[in-house]
C-alpha cells in the first residue's frame with residue numbers, strides 16, 4: 351500500500367461536486383481530480399435491456415424481476431462477480447446505488463497477486479503463493495482465517511490472468527514484497543482508455559465488458575435495501591430505483607459486494623477502536639460506502655466477522671495522504687515525532703501503515719511531527735531529503751503555514767518558541783524539552799539507540815522557530831463485517847452457510863487481523879476482484895446443484 355500515493359491524475363470525466371468526497375476546501379484543488387470516483391457508466395441510467403422476465407404479480411408502483419444471480423455493488427468486486435457469473439452462463443442483475451461504477455477503487459494502483467504469469471515472466475523471486483501465505487499468516491499470527499486466506503491467495507493468479515483477458519495491461523510486479531520482489535501488479539496504460547488513473551481505467555474497461563454482456567442487466571442509481579429469505583435461504587432482494595420505485599428481485603443467489611463501512615461513523619464507533627473525526631480523518635471521503643451490505647447480511651442472520659480500519663498515519667485532510675503533496679514533504683519528513691506528553695514513541699521513518707498503529711495508541715490517537723527553522727534552512731538549501739538525490743524545490747515553510755492559516759486549517763503550527771508551540775498544541779513543555787535534549791544527542795552521535803531511525807533522518811532541533819503538524823489516522827476503507835468461509839458463502843451465527851448468499855471484497859475482508867500488510871501491496875482491491883470471481887463461481891455451482 352505504500353504505492354497508493356497518487357499523483358494528480360487527469361480524469362476525462364467530470365466530478366460530481368457533492369459526492370466528491372467532501373474534501374476540505376484546503377486540499378480540494380489538489381485532489382479533486384483524483385477523487386472523482388470514476389464515472390465509467392455515467393448517464394447510463396436505469397437499464398433498458400429488459401432481458402429479464404417481469405413477473406406477473408407486481409403491485410402498482412412496483413417492479414418485479416427474476417434472475418439467476420443478483421450482485422449488489424459495482425465496484426471492483428461487483429463488476430468482476432457479475433462478469434464472471436455471466437461467463438459461467440448465469441443471468442445477472444447488477445445493482446449500483448450511484449450513477450457511476452468502480453466503487454472506491456478509482457484511485458488505486460494495481461492488484462496484489464501471487465504465483466502469477468507476470469511474476470513468472472519477470473523472473474520474480476519470493477512471490478509464490480506459499481511465500482504470500484506464509485508471510486500473511488506470520489504477520490497475522492494465524493489470527494486470520496487461514497483457509498479463506500489460502501483460497502484467496504491461490505486464486506489471485508487466475509484473477510490477474512482474467513483481468514488481462516478483459517484488456518488490462520500489466521507491465522510489472524513490484525511494491526516491495528518481503529523478499530524484495532513485489533506482489534503488486536503495476537498496470538500500463540491501455541490506448542483505448544484515456545485516463546492515467548490506473549484504477550479508473552480498469553473500472554472503465556470492466557464496465558464496458560459488463561455493458562457488452564447480454565447476460566447482465568445493470569441497474570444504476572438503484573439502491574438495494576434488503577434481502578428476501580425463503581426459509582433459511584436467500585432468494586432475492588428489494589431495491590429502490592432513482593424515482594423511488596421498488597424493485598423486487600427473485601434470485602437464485604445473491605452476492606453482496608458493497609465496499610464495507612468506511613462511510614458509516616456508527617459502525618466505526620461500535621466495532622472498531624476509532625472515532626470518525628476524532629482520531630480518524632479521511633483524505634478520501636466515501637459517504638456511499640455506508641455498510642449497507644453488512645447491515646443487510648446481518649439482518650438476514652449473517653454472523654459478524656472481525657472489523658478493522660484500513661488505516662495509515664495521516665495529517666487530517668490536508669496536504670494529501672500523510673502530507674504527500676510535493677511541497678509538503680518539508681512538513682512530512684521524518685523528523686522528531688512526539689505525543690501529547692512530549693515523548694517520542696516511534697521510529698519516524700517506519701512504514702506509514704504501521705506508524706498509524708503507533709499513533710493510534712497515543713493519547714487522543716494523535717501525534718505531532720516537529721522541525722525547526724534551522725532544518726527548514728537545510729531543506730531550502732539541499733532539498734527536503736537530506737540525501738543528495740532529493741532535488742525537489744520547496745517553498746518557504748512560512749508561506750505554507752500562512753496559506754494554511756488563511757484557510758483556517760487548525761493542525762499546522764508555527765511558533766517563535768517551544769513554549770509557544772506547546773501552548774498551541776497542548777504538548778507537555780517540560781517533557782518535550784527533555785525529549786529534544788535526548789533526541790539532539792542522538793543526532794549528534796548519528797545513532798538512535800531507542801528506535802534505530804536511520805542516521806540520515808537525525809537532524810537536531812535548535813530553533814529559533816518551531817513548526818509542527820498534527821497526525822492522526824487516515825484510511826483507505828473499513829474492512830470486514832460479513833463472515834464468509836473459503837467458498838465465499840456467508841455464514842450464519844452457527845457458522846453454517848446461508849444458502850444462496852455470498853459476499854467478498856471489503857464487506858468480508860477479515861484476513862489482516864487488524865493491520866494492512868504493507869508488504870503485500872494491492873491486497874484489498876485484489877481481495878475484491880478475487881473474491882468477486884470466487885463468489886460468482888461458487889454461486890453458479892450452488893445454482894446448478896439446486897436446480
Ligand SMILES: Cc1cc2nc3c(=O)[nH]c(=O)nc-3n(C[C@H](O)[C@H](O)[C@H](O)COP(=O)(O)OP(=O)(O)OC[C@H]3O[C@@H](n4cnc5c(N)ncnc54)[C@H](O)[C@@H]3O)c2cc1C
Nearest residue numbers: 423425427447453454458459574609855856872874875878
Ligand atoms: C484513494 C484510495 C486508493 C486506494 N488504492 C488502493 C490500492 O492501490 N490497492 C488496493 O488494494 N486497494 C486500494 N484501495 C482500496 C480499494 O479501493 C478497495 O479495497 C476496493 O475498492 C474494494 O472493492 P469492493 O468492490 O469491495 O467495494 P467498493 O469499491 O467500495 O465498491 C462498492 C460499491 O457498492 C456500491 N453500493 C454500496 N451500497 C449499495 C447498495 N445498498 N446498493 C447498491 N450498491 C451499493 C457502492 O456505491 C460502490 O460502488 C484504495 C482506496 C482508496 C480510497
